[in-house]
Amino acid sequence: MQPIDLLLTHGVIVTQNAERALIPNGAVAIAGDTIIDIGPAAELAARYAPAETLDVAGSAVFPGLVNVHTHLFQTGVKGLGEDMAVQEWAVAVTAPTAARITAEEAYLFAVNGCLEHIRCGATTLVEMSYAVPNFDVHHATIRAILDSGLRGRYSSIISDFDDYGLPPQLLKPIDAFLDETRRLQAQYPLDDRMGIWLAIGAPWVATDDAIRRTRAFATETGTFLTMHLNENEIDNELIQRRHGLDAIAYLEEIGFLGPDFLAIHCVVMTPAEIELLARRGVKVAYNPVSNMYLGSGIAPMVQMAQAGVTVGLGVDGAGSNNSLDMIETLKIGALLQKVGARNAAVIDAQMVLDWATLGGAEILGMRDKIGSLEVGKKADMFVLALNSPKIVPAHDPVATLIYSAGEENVMHTIAGGKILLKDRVIQHIDEADILQRSQQAALALADRSGANRKVSRHWRMER
Ligand SMILES: [Zn+2]
Known part of the structure; x- marks a missing residue:
């Protein structure tokens, strides 16, 4: 068994390869920042020993x-x-x-x-x-x-x-x-x-x-x-x-x-x-x-x-x-x-x-590195959960993404092999702290610049 960093498994893989192939019950194997294998979940399970596994059953995996x-x-x-x-x-x-x-x-x-x-x-x-x-x-x-x-x-x-x-x-x-x-x-x-x-x-x-x-x-x-x-x-x-x-x-x-x-x-x-x-x-x-x-x-x-x-x-x-x-x-x-x-x-x-x-x-001149889920490309992808009232029933994952999905259905996001969002939680940044400081900074800058002069005083947020 080959050791790898991350395995996404049991999802529908929307590869965006030349044939636009979908892999039902598929898996993506990631080592470092790169996709090293992609295929049926059972086959990849027999080949790799991942340090971390994301079971994405009931979800679809798309290129970032x-x-x-x-x-x-x-x-x-x-x-x-x-x-x-x-x-x-x-x-x-x-x-x-x-x-x-x-x-x-x-x-x-x-x-x-x-x-x-x-x-x-x-x-x-x-x-x-x-x-x-x-x-x-x-x-x-x-x-x-x-x-x-x-x-x-x-x-x-x-x-x-x-x-x-x-x-x-x-x-x-x-x-x-x-x-x-x-x-x-x-x-x-x-x-x-x-x-x-x-x-x-x-x-x-x-x-x-x-x-x-x-x-x-x-x-x-x-x-x-x-x-x-x-x-x-x-x-x-x-x-x-x-x-x-x-x-x-x-x-x-x-x-x-x-x-x-x-x-x-x-x-x-x-x-x-x-x-x-x-x-x-x-x-x-x-x-x-x-x-x-x-x-x-x-x-x-x-x-x-x-x-x-x-x-x-x-x-x-x-x-x-x-x-x-x-x-x-x-x-x-x-x-x-x-x-x-x-x-x-x-x-x-x-x-x-x-x-x-x-x-x-x-x-971006990066067609050989991003834009699809294929062996040798960068591990940039996101996982769409197909389990909310907004989405169910899903027949075609691509049409579901374009016409039914919302931001709230994105469960995991991975860029360069790093999990940035996991179970809808940002992994590497204190999101609440950033948002609180961004809110305060925006109010202060708007006061300083006068950019909020069209906002009625009645409705203005307090600093
Ligand atoms: Zn512009």
Whole structure:
């Protein structure tokens, strides 16, 4: 009998392999951070002597979900932006917060957000930070992701131009941003757990020079790029005014589009633009809850996927969502496409799960390491209990996950072979302490920044 670290056994294994095979009464054997065997429970029981066993009878085991777009600091402004138009929200809530947030606050909000990922079975995230009044705030957010046990990619928004009303403290010369990126990359070299990406807020928050130099830096260093793009009509309006082209046509003209670029949102799209993104290998993040929350519209994700664009699923920031619930995002992501097409058959549960696992893995350039449960891949997975009134009866575990499940049905979450959530208890962080401190920090920061001035005094929480 071969000694191993962990065995999950007696569950339905949803492998997400090339055949999308399900293994009923299956098991997954884990040594270190890697899946070393997967198959029928009886066979693995005869082969391995695990240090720890999780009996997951009556449950389904899925690959860890990949959230390809978020802003963790916005966990601290959750609940301050409802029912405001984007520009009003940015000026009243995000800007004053971004100017005043401390490293300690950024850490607490980020851990708070990472804990929610773990409780939703998400094991990987792509962070796009922009509230960084000093360099320590970068470290605080990165440390929070690492402490949480998740895999992450960290980026921080480059912005050197404004004709929209951005807070001036978010703007810096491009040299300063690229210098910060170099420092961060030296300190956090790319590995399976962490890596530093480049981010531009949107095509209209940076000068032509800054956008071209960011692209050149990415190409020279092999760094991935991300940017909000065509979330609504403003991208085309502002880029037409400056360059006489629509936003995507402008990015094409300067040679920005490529397979290392993750475009966020892409709600306002023509068929020709979809075809162009596919041809250039651009990846796209679908953030259905945020698109609905901000009234942005319905991104043509099915059309993009059919054109050959790699699609991943994102929650966006808690400021334009009010939670970071990946399980909720699965269902809403499917339903919104059906509404947009006025056709229930336009998307199925398998397609959404593919976006949330394999699509995300492809976007991170980690298709050989995450996104499915296969021998040799990282041991990132979660266990969904099929025993609550919300779920029973389950006929198909994939459809059950997408359309019936809630965060409360996620029993265990494992990332890199480490159990982060066990029987719905966070294993490695004092969750109650973090949440209590995050709550207090959010109230204090809102008072200090005035970001809560729209919240009626009558309803305000006491510090
Ligand atoms: Zn965003």
